[in-house]
Amino acid sequence: MAEQKWEEEHFESCHMKLKVLKEKVTLSGKAHKCLFKHGTRAISDFDYPQPEFHVSHLKHDTGKTELSGIRKDGGLKDPKTCLVWWSLSVGEEEIESAEKRLIEAEKIQQEKSVQETEEKDRAEAKKILQTKAENQGSFLGEFATSPAFHSSSRMGSFRFTFPLEEVLKAYSKQFCSGAQPMMRVLKTVLYQQEVMYVVLVHNPAHEKRLSKYPLLSKYKDPVVTYEGGRFIWRSQSMCNTHSYQLVKDGQMLLESKKSADYEHYVWDHVAIALHVGAKVLKLKHHRLRENLTYCEQGTRILPGRQLRFSGFPEAEVCVEKLWPSKLQKAKALKQELRERAKALEQELRDRAKALEQELRDRAKALEQELRDRAKALEQELRDRAKALEKDLRDRAKALTPELGDGDKALEQELRDRAKALEQELRDRAKALEQELRERAEALEQELRERAKALEQELREE
Structure with missing residues (x-):
């Protein structure tokens, strides 16, 4: 057994x-x-x-x-x-x-x-x-x-x-x-x-x-x-x-x-x-x-x-x-920092690219706005000049029988006033155009400063 x-x-x-x-x-x-x-x-x-x-x-x-x-x-x-x-x-x-x-x-x-x-x-x-x-x-x-x-x-x-x-x-x-x-x-x-x-x-x-x-x-x-x-x-x-x-x-x-x-x-x-x-x-x-x-x-x-x-x-x-040992922790931390830096760099590029596109779109929109406003102003000046010219002709025509052929001074005065008014309108158009340009430049400068500040903020992060 x-x-x-x-x-x-x-x-x-x-x-x-x-x-x-x-x-x-x-x-x-x-x-x-x-x-x-x-x-x-x-x-x-x-x-x-x-x-x-x-x-x-x-x-x-x-x-x-x-x-x-x-x-x-x-x-x-x-x-x-x-x-x-x-x-x-x-x-x-x-x-x-x-x-x-x-x-x-x-x-x-x-x-x-x-x-x-x-x-x-x-x-x-x-x-x-x-x-x-x-x-x-x-x-x-x-x-x-x-x-x-x-x-x-x-x-x-x-x-x-x-x-x-x-x-x-x-x-x-x-x-x-x-x-x-x-x-x-x-x-x-x-x-x-x-x-x-x-x-x-x-x-x-x-x-x-x-x-x-x-x-x-x-x-x-x-x-x-x-x-x-x-x-x-x-x-x-x-x-x-x-x-x-x-x-x-x-x-x-x-x-x-x-x-x-x-x-x-x-x-x-x-x-x-x-x-x-x-x-x-x-x-x-x-x-x-x-x-x-x-x-x-x-x-x-x-x-x-x-x-x-x-x-x-x-x-x-x-x-x-x-x-993990201290050396391993250091390696892991170094790798983590590299990955974070890489991710931050990519984020910075993406945000910079988006900001650049935003600036281009806003600049393009502003340029179109200036063109539209200049075109509208030009049309307004033409219409007003045309209306003034017609008004002067009508007034001159109405005054001609009364003045007679001998009074040329008043006619010349009316023409000078029309010319001065036309010059005034041109100066105002020029001043308005200058104002729009300055505003566009100021806006462009503001956008650049904002882009620079954003870039600095991302770098600090």
Whole structure:
């Protein structure tokens, strides 16, 4: 009969240590090979380090599609679970610090043993202990091989790493009205080769509704606690394939020793779940970009998830598009200014062309008006001269019998008056023509000045 593959199991309201977890699984009658002895030797607490990591940063891994959503929303959300998930970010600094604590604790323990040694052997024991302390080298990194310590990702090619304090401060302001968020023991999840301890962070207003989950600060024998602005994680299994063992009786206080065989075992880690409902945990735009890094694809992808990872060139293009660099912004702005200048130049040409056409049409209309008025004036002068001439002839004809042939002076006077009147009419016509020309020139000058002012206005724009 084929061995059944282990399905994930959730243990609510507790952080179950591996020893208790084994008992729980044993009682259930289910088989979980990685949680128990496998291979040629058994893992014990005595040949494997269980350090205490003090963690001040959180990480959130995501894919390309989700990254676009984060950029658009300005933060993180998950409407399906109402929780925003983070993991503890444990790097070289945290590993070195945990290693120092292990070494110091071991040194104190061995010093006690020296004090309990018979007096005649005590000096030699102290000398050996001093030599071990002087020879002490780094060893914990050999054990930190599980995905909890990898720079690669099981969730996507993009990783946000934020200071814990910054995340909690943003959560407090947005979801707790400035109050201190509450932390509870949500559950333990057992996968095929992974144990996840989940801490729930929530608004104090939901305290009654979530009271079935123990407060993290009051949980006995905790795997993880929150103290002094940091999570303290007491890891029980740092690697999933155990090929080293911890040695305490060698040349150093503590050292790693390569085993001839290896042991498949579960590895543990801590997840932080912030309850946000359907809202977004907002984070500052520039901080999202500053804390974003690229991740290679991990060797163990989460079960049941179809994830698409991006290569670095693709990821770089994606990030540059979502968060343009200063150089890219400058290029984009330069291109925008070019396009705007080009559009403005075309608008200026179109408006100048339209204004030129308007001036031509108005000049043509004015010229036609002057011609019509001059023609009308000329006709008026002709009609008036003709009428005057007829009037003078009629008057002269009427006066001729009375004057007789001898009185030529009056006739000459009438002719002179007619001539003067004709000259007057011509002068008036000339003056009117001059006035019309001056008005046309003034109008043309006005139109030119308006065109110049319009051109200057467009240039300034």
